[in-house]
Amino acid sequence: MQKLIDKYAAKMVEAGLAEPGAPVVGGLDAELRWNRDAPECAELARLFEHLNINSLVYAEPAEPYRSIIDYLAAQDDHVQPNDSETRTFMHDLPVIDDFSAASMAAELKRHKSVIIRNRGIVTWGTVSPEQAFVFFSSACFACFVKFFSDYLYAAKQGTLTAKQTRLFESVADQLYPLPETPPTLMRGPFTNETDVYNAVIEAGRKTVEYRLVDSFFGNVSYLHDNTLYISQTGSSLDELEGCVDPCVLDGSSCAGITASSELTAHREIVLGTGRQAILHGHPKFSVTLSMYCDKYGCDRRDRCHTRCADYRAIDDVPIVPGEVGTGPHGLCHTLPPAMEGNRGVIVYGHGLFTTGQDDFNEAFSSLLSIERLCRQRYFELVGG
Amino acid sequence: MHGWTGTILHIDLTAGTHTFERPSPSLYETWLGGKGLAGYYLSPDVTRRWDAPEMPLILMTGPLVGTASPTSGRCCVMSRSPLTGTIGDTSVGGTLGNQLKRAGLDGIIVRGAGTRMCGVEIVDDTVVVVDAEDLRGTDTETCAARLNGKGATALIGPAAENGVRYASIMVDSGHAAGRNGLGLVFAAKNLKYMTVKGTGKVHVLDPDGLKQAREDVFRQIAASPVLLGELGIAQYGTGALYDLMDSRRMMPTANFRETVFDRARVANAAAYKERYAPKRTGCNGCHILCKKVTAEGTHLPEFETMSHFSALLGNDDIDIVTQANALCNRMGMDTISAAVTLACHAELTGDSISGSRILSLLEDIGQARGLGVELGRGSQRYAESQGEPELAMAVKGQELPAYDPRGAYGMALAYATSTRGGCHLRAYPISHEILRKPVATDRFSFAGKARIVKIAEDANAVVDSLTACKFVFFASSLEEFAKAYSAVTGVPSTAQDLLRIGERICYHERIMNARNGFSATDDDLPKRFFAEGGSSGNAIDIKPVDRDAFLNARTNYYAVRGLDTNGRPLPAKAGELGLELHAETD
Numbered sequence: 016m017q018k019l020i021d022k023y024a025a026k027m028v029e030a031g032l033a034e035p036g037a038p039v040v041g042g043l044d045a046e047l048r049w050n051r052d053a054p055e056c057a058e059l060a061r062l063f064e065h066l067n068i069n070s071l072v073y074a075e076p077a078e079p080y081r082s083i084i085d086y087l088a089a090q091d092d093h094v095q096p097n098d099s100e101t102r103t104f105m106h107d108l109p110v111i112d113d114f115s116a117a118s119m120a121a122e123l124k125r126h127k128s129v130i131i132r133n134r135g136i137v138t139w140g141t142v143s144p145e146q147a148f149v150f151f152s153s154a155c156f157a158c159f160v161k162f163f164s165d166y167l168y169a170a171k172q173g174t175l176t177a178k179q180t181r182l183f184e185s186v187a188d189q190l191y192p193l194p195e196t197p198p199t200l201m202r203g204p205f206t207n208e209t210d211v212y213n214a215v216i217e218a219g220r221k222t223v224e225y226r227l228v229d230s231f232f233g234n235v236s237y238l239h240d241n242t243l244y245i246s247q248t249g250s251s252l253d254e255l256e257g258c259v260d261p262c263v264l265d266g267s268s269c270a271g272i273t274a275s276s277e278l279t280a281h282r283e284i285v286l287g288t289g290r291q292a293i294l295h296g297h298p299k300f301s302v303t304l305s306m307y308c309d310k311y312g313c314d315r316r317d318r319c320h321t322r323c324a325d326y327r328a329i330d331d332v333p334i335v336p337g338e339v340g341t342g343p344h345g346l347c348h349t350l351p352p353a354m355e356g357n358r359g360v361i362v363y364g365h366g367l368f369t370t371g372q373d374d375f376n377e378a379f380s381s382l383l384s385i386e387r388l389c390r391q392r393y394f395e396l397v398g399g
Numbered sequence: 400m401h402g403w404t405g406t407i408l409h410i411d412l413t414a415g416t417h418t419f420e421r422p423s424p425s426l427y428e429t430w431l432g433g434k435g436l437a438g439y440y441l442s443p444d445v446t447r448r449w450d451a452p453e454m455p456l457i458l459m460t461g462p463l464v465g466t467a468s469p470t471s472g473r474c475c476v477m478s479r480s481p482l483t484g485t486i487g488d489t490s491v492g493g494t495l496g497n498q499l500k501r502a503g504l505d506g507i508i509v510r511g512a513g514t515r516m517c518g519v520e521i522v523d524d525t526v527v528v529v530d531a532e533d534l535r536g537t538d539t540e541t542c543a544a545r546l547n548g549k550g551a552t553a554l555i556g557p558a559a560e561n562g563v564r565y566a567s568i569m570v571d572s573g574h575a576a577g578r579n580g581l582g583l584v585f586a587a588k589n590l591k592y593m594t595v596k597g598t599g600k601v602h603v604l605d606p607d608g609l610k611q612a613r614e615d616v617f618r619q620i621a622a623s624p625v626l627l628g629e630l631g632i633a634q635y636g637t638g639a640l641y642d643l644m645d646s647r648r649m650m651p652t653a654n655f656r657e658t659v660f661d662r663a664r665v666a667n668a669a670a671y672k673e674r675y676a677p678k679r680t681g682c683n684g685c686h687i688l689c690k691k692v693t694a695e696g697t698h699l700p701e702f703e704t705m706s707h708f709s710a711l712l713g714n715d716d717i718d719i720v721t722q723a724n725a726l727c728n729r730m731g732m733d734t735i736s737a738a739v740t741l742a743c744h745a746e747l748t749g750d751s752i753s754g755s756r757i758l759s760l761l762e763d764i765g766q767a768r769g770l771g772v773e774l775g776r777g778s779q780r781y782a783e784s785q786g787e788p789e790l791a792m793a794v795k796g797q798e799l800p801a802y803d804p805r806g807a808y809g810m811a812l813a814y815a816t817s818t819r820g821g822c823h824l825r826a827y828p829i830s831h832e833i834l835r836k837p838v839a840t841d842r843f844s845f846a847g848k849a850r851i852v853k854i855a856e857d858a859n860a861v862v863d864s865l866t867a868c869k870f871v872f873f874a875s876s877l878e879e880f881a882k883a884y885s886a887v888t889g890v891p892s893t894a895q896d897l898l899r900i901g902e903r904i905c906y907h908e909r910i911m912n913a914r915n916g917f918s919a920t921d922d923d924l925p926k927r928f929f930a931e932g933g934s935s936g937n938a939i940d941i942k943p944v945d946r947d948a949f950l951n952a953r954t955n956y957y958a959v960r961g962l963d964t965n966g967r968p969l970p971a972k973a974g975e976l977g978l979e980l981h982a983e984t985d
Contacts (some may be wrong), residue, residue: 016847018846019846019847032413042847043850044846044847044848044849044850044955044959045849045850045954045955045958045959065895066895067854067857067895067898067899067902068854069847069850071853102618103618103619103622104619106615106878119897122896124893124894124895124896125878125881125893125894126878127878130946136870140837140838141837141854141855141858142831142837142838142840142851143831143838143839143840143847143856145838145839146837146838149838214788216804239513239584247835248628248835248836248841249835249836249837249838249839250835250839258839262630266672267664267667267669268642268664268667268669269630269635269638269639269641269642269667269668269669270630270642270643270644270645270646271630272624272625272628272630272631272639272642272643272834273625273639273643273833273835274624274628274630275624275835276622276623276624276628278624278628278629278630279628279629282629335857337621338622339616339618339621340621340622340624340627340628341621341627341628341629342617342618342620342621342622342627343621344621345621373491375886
């Protein structure tokens with residue numbers, strides 16, 4: 016347990032979610048253990064008496080998340096982001112004032128996270144500190160996207176407040192600078208399994224390093240010898256060793272049942288486009304901008320993520336509706352046809368998919384350049 | 400009331416009478432329904448012999464049954480297990496739960512015994528005990544056909560009538576209440592069958608709230624590769640796990656001497672799909688539809704049955720597996736226990752049991768002929784009688800399912816601590832150790848597993864009390880189901896509130912088992928798993944489970960669960976949960 020606690024405390028910092036020394040991570044089996052002896056530990060320890068959990072994370076988020084979350088938390092007692100991940104898994108983010116176990120537990124009984132105004136975020140897990148880490152990361156991502164999305168709408172409608180504008184200018188200056196050039200990845204085509212695994216692992220790790228995915232989700236796949244090698248569901252893209260499933264496409268095995276929930280979409284893409292490599296990340300401005308639509312009177316306004324029937328695009332990059340997985344509104348129905356002839360496609364409020372012919376260089380380059388394009392277009396829209 | 404009907408039917412087969420009880424709302428809120436409430440009614444009589452006339456046989460549904468709550472159409476059957484002597488329970492699908500609720504019943508408690516074979520027929524509030532002597536000895540298919548049109552059916556076959564310790568109860572023909580031998584309790588009461596038909600409806604307090612919770616759950620199910628993915632159980636049935644267990648090198652093979660089956664590729668779910676082109680079917684109120692039937696209506700085996708009637712016995716003929724499954728269902732006996740007992744016999748004698756030999760032995764067990772009499776006592780009693788008790792792959796006398804504990808240490812601990820004996824569903828650590836939900840854990844480590852197992856046991860006790868299907872929790876969580884529960888019943892609740900109830904239910908089961916003498920000695924695995932490795936390869940090392948690490952994890956579990964070092968309940972913890980210890984436990 017101690018190794019896991021220390022690992023996720025370190026990952027909080029590596030991912031830019033918290034400053035060094037800020038995370039407090041606790042894990043309980045027969046004994047309660049912490050990553051460090053923090054003043055908050057005594058109060059947080061009481062949470063384990065209130066909740067049937069085995070781990071928790073508390074931290075003041077790093078900038079720009081801290082300022083954004085403080086701002087959103089000042090507006091309401093519930094932050095309600097509209098991105099795909101929050102809609103599917105987190106639902107909403109409650110806000111309280113009191114850093115007491117009783118107050119925090121009252122919300123954590125119903126939610127996966129709680130924001131304590133001007134203090135930070137607490138999240139929990141029932142099987143691993145990784146769960147708490149993922150919820151923390153998801154909360155930061157969701158708040159980031161919500162803030163920038165709300166700001167864009169307010170800017171276009173002329174309803175910006177001075178406070179909102181001040182904060183926007185401040186956090187815009189603190190944005191993580193996108194690298195100018197993509198990395199040089201392994202050159203394909205890959206003709207043996209070992210190279211395929213290594214290429215998938217490398218592409219995943221670089222996607223995280225370049226901060227093109229949050230919560231460490233997203234997925235990666237490569238088609239080789241009628242088998243789609245795809246990252247497993249819930250795997251961290253920077254730790255794909257042992258987490259890539261070979262899924263034979265002839266239907267003779269279910270061994271890939273633990274493959275990414277987007278297996279069907281990936282399969283349809285490789286079969287439809289003839290391209291072998293797929294990369295999927297959650298770059299922030301691609302997600303944010305995909306949620307901006309100025310058809311205010313549209314009768315599908317609250318159901319854009321499943322019902323939007325219009326052709327939408329950011330320059331040459333289409334935006335399609337679709338939920339995670341294979342349900343009736345699943346992105347497996349909308350994404351694959353949109354990928355044909357395009358360098359990338361954004362799924363509304365979710366993330367960006369790109370492809371490469373026989374390795375990940377082009378897919379990565381597209382992921383990076385489309386996110387750069389979205390960031391640029393976003394600031395143009397706000398400025399204009 | 401909302402959700403619950405507020406009525407429980409008591410039937411006395413000795414007197415041929417019945418009464419309706421209207422429990423207080425607080426009783427429902429304390430125990431939820433299903434397994435929790437059934438345990439409450441079992442408790443006063445739990446130290447009786449399983450075949451004592453006073454021993455209750457309980458069928459209990461939960462508050463979500465009969466509503467639009469997803470995958471919530473199940474029913475719990477409970478009594479004292481003839482196989483293990485522990486509390487015995489099993490969750491079963493089909494239409495039984497729904498029909499009970501529509502008949503205005505949350506559950507039925509049967510006591511006493513008929514002097515002749517009898518049946519119980521329920522249509523709304525009309526309850527009739529009828530003579531069923533003419534059905535004595537009939538197999539479950541024949542019996543079910545004779546009851547056609549009478550609503551949901553729960554019945555036993557020849558195995559129960561012939562004393563097989565792992566006799567099952569068949570519901571609506573294709574759904575087995577398989578584990579713990581509860582079919583034998585039916586037989587002890589001379590009860591061949593029950594039928595239930597209802598015309599009422601379940602009242603929901605907040606339909607909009609339920610709709611919202613339902614949509615949240617549906618969205619999560621759609622995002623789950625295990626459930627609705629193209630390789631998931633909606634497409635392939637639970638057999639979708641077959642290749643995965645083999646690739647993780649934890650498929651019990653040759654009576655658990657090996658963990659990889661070299662012919663798995665010809666006996667996997669894809670092979671069944673190609674061979675039988677099955678249709679999808681499932682329980683009332685479920686859209687996952689994990690059960691598979693052939694065009695002729697033959698139910699295809701579930702994962703456990705697929706695995707144990709192939710790898711465990713060295714059989715690669717899927718027609719034989721399908722026939723063995725059908726035969727067990729017709730005889731009314733648990734496929735897991737039957738297959739493990741055959742594998743035990745094969746190892747003990749050195750005989751090869753495959754092909755038609757599997758079928759003839761199953762027939763002998765069900766009909767109590769020759770060797771079948773001994774094998775019908777279960778692997779533990781059989782192996783003990785042969786002087787080789789260590790060859791029974793069982794915990795507390797119940798045979799182990801198709802996940803080798805050397806390949807998943809949480810599973811090892813959960814097998815040991817299960818209150819009904821060798822069972823994968825009490826904590827189902829496969830969810831995180833193999834299926835990566837909610838996140839992946841290290842399957843070869845006990846670190847943190849004590850508390851994980853305890854929390855999962857609590858959660859699954861809630862699921863079995865609501866009474867929902869566990870599969871949906873590969874995708875969803877009690878957070879969403881607490882909203883459904885509150886919307887249906889009007890009782891304010893959270894996931895953590897439900898977990899507290901789950902903790903009470905689990906502790907109550909430990910108390911009942913302790914009253915029957917169960918302790919740490921029984922919370923253990925067969926020696927094989929500590930002494931022999933599995934089939935290592937492909938960079939996966941299947942080592943023997945480290946005995947000291949296991950015992951340390953078990954000690955941690957006792958601490959987390961609030962038990963003493965011998966695994967027995969403590970007065971303070973019992974009091975904290977609103978429970979009492981009895982003299983036998985003290």
